[in-house]
Amino acid sequence: MTNEEAIGILNTKRREDFYTEKTVNEACKIGIKAIKQAMIPQKVDLTETYTVKALDVELNKVLTYPSAPCPNCKQWIIVNKSINFCQRCGQKLDWGEKNA
Ligand SMILES: [Zn+2]
Numbered sequence: 001m002t003n004e005e006a007i008g009i010l011n012t013k014r015r016e017d018f019y020t021e022k023t024v025n026e027a028c029k030i031g032i033k034a035i036k037q038a039m040i041p042q043k044v045d046l047t048e049t050y051t052v053k054a055l056d057v058e059l060n061k062v063l064t065y066p067s068a069p070c071p072n073c074k075q076w077i078i079v080n081k082s083i084n085f086c087q088r089c090g091q092k093l094d095w096g097e098k099n100a
Contacts, residue, residue: 006030019050042071044079052076 009027067076072091076096
């Protein structure tokens with residue numbers, strides 16, 4: 001099922017077009033997953049940090065950055081509290097202490 005199909009089923013005005021309970025349940029699972037990713041921040045585990053090297057093209061220098069695994073997709077994300085979402089999966093991130 002595509003995200004667009006799920007959105008169509010979750011739209012109550014169009015729901016009558018999709019009459020099987022299984023289809024509606026599948027759309028609801030996709031909707032719940034999307035809400036969790038986009039709206040409920042997951043805590044980043046900062047005990048598992050790793051240093052990554054990346055080329056800064058503007059400075060033409062290789063810089064090192066601390067990174068931590070995304071709580072959802074486990075891909076490495078640079079530790080930067082101004083980053084609110086994982087760039088790979090879209091998971092909303094919780095970096096721990098607020099206003100620090
Ligand atoms: Zn992710």
